[in-house]
Amino acid sequence: MKRNRIESILNNSFSTLTTLNTVEDTLEAMRINDFIVIVDTNNEPIGIFTEHNALEIITKNNKASIPLADVMNKEILCVYKNSSIDNAYELMREKELKYIIILNKNNTFAGVVVESDFLKYMSAQETLLKQQKDKLERLANYDLLTNLPNKLLFEKILKKSIANAVRNNYYTAFVLLNLDRFKDINDSYGHNFGDELLIHISDILVQSVREGDIIARIGNDEFAIILEHIKDDRDIAVVINKILKKIKEPIILSNDIEVNIESSAGVAIVPKDSKDIEKLFQYVESALSQAKKDGHGLYKFYTEEMTQDAIKKIAYENAMRNAIDNNEIELYYQPQIDIKTEKIVGAEALLRWRLADKTIPPSIFIPIANETGLINHLGNWVLNKACEQGKIWLDKGYDLSISINISTNQVKYQNIPELVSKIIHKTQFKAQKLKLEITENALTRREDESIKMLNALKKQGIQISIDNFGTGYSSLTSLKELPIDILKIDKSFIDNIAYKEESIALVAAIIKMGKALGFQILAQGVEQKEQLNALKEKDCDTYQGFVHSKAVSSKEFEKLLEN
Secondary structure (H helix, E strand, O other): OHHHEHHHHOEOOEEEEOOOOOHHHHHHHHOOOOEEEEEOOOOOEEEEEOHHHHHHHHHHOOOOOOOHHHHOEOOOOEEEOOOEHHHHHHHHHHOOOOEEEEEOOOOOEEEEEEHHHHHHHHHHHHHHHHHHHHHHHHHHHEOOOOOOEOHHHHHHHHHHHHHHHHHHOOEEEEEEEEEEOHHHHHHHHOHHHHHHHHHHHHHHHHHHOOOOOEEEEEEOOEEEEEEEEEOOHHHHHHHHHHHHHHHHOOEEOHHHOEEOOEEEEEEEEEOOOOOOHHHHHHHHHHHHHHHHHHOOOOEEEOOHHHHHHHHHHHHHHHHHOOOOOOOOEEEEEEEEEEOOOOOEEEEEEEEEEEEOOEEEOHHHHHHHHHHHOHHHHHHHHHHHHHHHHHHHHHHOOOOOEEEEEOOHHHHHHOOHHHHHHHHHHHHOOOHHHEEEEEEHHHHHOOHHHHHHHHHHHHHOOOEEEEEEEOOOOOOHHHHOOOOOOEEEEOHHHHOOOOOOHHHHHHHHHHHHHHHHOOOEEEEEOOOOHHHHHHHHHOOOOEEEOOOOOOOEOHHHHHHHHHO
């Protein structure tokens, strides 16, 4: 690279003469250029003529009589043009000269570099180094996409903010904001549109806070906010509600793509909740997690209860990783009853976890399994174990179907048709007797992929059941496009059908429309005879619930079959 070589800073203000030229020629050349280099007939430098030489001639006032060879400065310093600038400068300073002559490889004259040329170069290098330092500092402390502070810089700012809040006795809010379903948008439209959306969100945040408040991007779809000088929770609520409302509005991206997105937020108060950065991050993450559990587009303030829940959650997660190997997991089966004959026609396989002589409710460990991805491992185990048990019952002459829940996580990340095919082949359970229960939300998020998956399962003879129907956002007419067999009416619709006319009317409508579309109807959570009678009257096909039996072990289930 030439930029560090002496040739890159050659000075153009010079002329070359030979000793055959006269002194008058030399002084005339000085009018144009500052330096005159004297070369021999081979163009090799032998001397130099400077302003000092010219002044001496003018003082003597005897221009013509002085030979040029006598007035030139024979003390010259030469280096080759590929020499480094730093080495050449050190050499020039050592010789206490103001100039240096540059040579080509064959020792012929190439040019001149004077002290001012070196100084200009050094000044430019200092400027370049400062620019590079500033660039590196920006790369280290700022997010390249949004130009907001990154997590590293945010933690430094938060540390100062905590100190200021403690010293000056005021409250500061630390807000952690996460976009809901951002991955779905990225997967659907591509990362370029995802980046464009993030830039748009960062603009919303900057415009929504007060001057002096801090916005940072600390994760892929996660932003952090510092709101200083807060009087009470209402001040925080005003800002966060403004932000969440603004984000919720339709966003138009390139190519007129309209995106609808929401965000959730967790809030911790400094120093009321903590003065420690690590704890504050833990607290806002707990609050954010609770906000997401409660729904989209919400925010939550941190409470001590959240910390205790988080500690329990981590403990359960660690224990759950070894639950199968430790034989702590067991399958229970709840009977599914033909509503007309009162005969058991099927069984829903349900997970039970016994940890240290204590039964952990599914309402606790299933959400944890979903969040951590452990549900996929558990789901595989359930599918395999239930099919093995189903084969045992078929061999004993019990004509039963086995229903198994497939989680949203499994639908999203696993090849369900391939998994089912392998397990059916391994266990030799009849595919026609297997029912997979999937929630409507899991299917309607990616409808095209869901239809392919369901069609592949149907080709194997598997029956598909929509679990918890009515709790999602789909309608019966939209489900008509999916290759499904059974609708399971959610318990929340069943609870009041014996007492409230609007409840029985709604359930009756679901049954009537579902049957018209070719679906079988199963009611879940039937706990009272009055509910069962109402379902019989409305021509429901099957039911399950405590009115007949709770979920029981495989041995107890066989006793129910024998009775």
